[in-house]
Amino acid sequence: MPIKSLHVQHVRNLSDVRITPSPRINIISGDNGSGKTSLLEALHFLGMTRSFRTSQFRHLLQSGADNCLVFAQIDPAGKGEQHPLGVERRPDGDVRIRHAGQTLGLSELAQLLPLQVIDSDTFQLLEGSPGVRRQFIDWGVFHADPSFIQLWRGFRRILKQRNSLLKCGKIDPRLRRVWDREFVTYAERMTALRARYIELLKPDFETTLSRLLGGVPVELKFSQGWDRKTPLDELLEEGFARDLKQGFTGSGPQRADLRVRTDGQSAAERLSRGQKKLVVSALKLAQGALFYRLNNRPCIYLIDDLPSELDEQHCRLFCQFLEETSNQCFITCVDPGALGGFWLPQTDVSRFRVEAGMLTQID
Ligand SMILES: Nc1ncnc2c1ncn2[C@@H]1O[C@H](COP(=O)(O)OP(=O)(O)OP(=O)(O)O)[C@@H](O)[C@H]1O
Ligand SMILES: [Mg+2]
Structure with a gap:
């Protein structure tokens, strides 16, 4: 207790x-x-x-x-x-x-x-920005893997440095390559943990949802934050001019998301209010079930x-x-x-x- x-x-x-x-x-x-x-x-x-x-x-x-x-x-x-x-x-x-x-x-x-909270704001898990869903994923990864917190902190530090260099507008190409190498290393390790966590969570989510809202198929899909087919270092290189213009990094785990879909459409658009409450609750309860399995x-x-x-x-x-x-x-x-x-x-x-x-x- x-x-x-x-x-x-x-x-x-x-x-x-x-x-x-x-x-x-x-x-x-x-x-x-x-x-x-x-x-x-x-x-x-x-x-x-x-x-x-x-x-x-x-x-x-x-x-x-x-x-x-x-x-x-x-x-x-x-x-x-x-x-x-x-x-x-x-x-x-x-x-x-x-x-x-x-x-x-x-x-x-x-x-x-x-702690897990289910309140009227939990609808944001479907309706809100990707940041809300990243927080949801990261709660789970934090409790599933002790190495995640260091990776997450390290990645945030590098992203902040890279973005502040981009905002200055002038970056020594050699310095940029060093930062990008670090960025990719952290990004890939962090993303592997997030992807593995979502795969572990899916069966718990399906079981929970079928109990709470049987007959409404809901699919979870992890989106890692950059095109899977292209290595991240290439994307950083290709997108550098755009990143410099925007003053921030456009590809990477800082853009990750969890897509929640039903019948091929966004669950946020398709489901009724009560159905949405049950889907977001099933997500949170599934995290608790997985937490229990992993940590006893x-x-x-x-x-x-x-x-x-x-x-x-x-x-x-x-x-x-x-x-x-x-x-x-x-x-x-x-x-x-x-x-x-x-x-x-x-x-x-x-x-x-x-x-x-x-x-x-x-x-
Ligand atoms: N900083 C504060 N200091 C003192 N009282 C506060 C403070 N902030 C809010 N309150 C008051 O606390 C009371 C309890 O608020 P709370 O949100 O917990 O109510 P509740 O029982 O959840 O109500 P509801 O059924 O409407 O959700 C309210 O009357 C509110 O005005
Ligand atoms: Mg209240």
């Missing part, structure tokens, strides 16, 4: 909240504006030091407070252990992450507490307003699917009865009610 107890201070309208969540299913209900999404943001802050809803910390910090603190007892490997984890942040950006008496970096924290431990799912966009039957299928995984789930909904009868008696379900930033456990 990942989170055994949680203490939140000064996150939006949650001044001081303590809960002992279920290791499996936690349902948080409350009226509009009561603090449901804020609780999920607090959990996200614990695993990522930031909100999933805003990139600006000042919006997450409770008005008038001078720090935001989320503290938990966690059992990351599910071995019945208990370690303290605390994340504190101040308006000046100063972040402190303490785990079992040690200070952690952000990537160590992300590794410790693998579950993820934490933060699912904001699960019933929205879904009819009763699909809502039930979604809950049944969650019930069969080992993930710890925090699910919000407005109506406390909305997800009432969807769980087997043996499933460990805890229900909480939020009113004006105060949480009470209702059973």
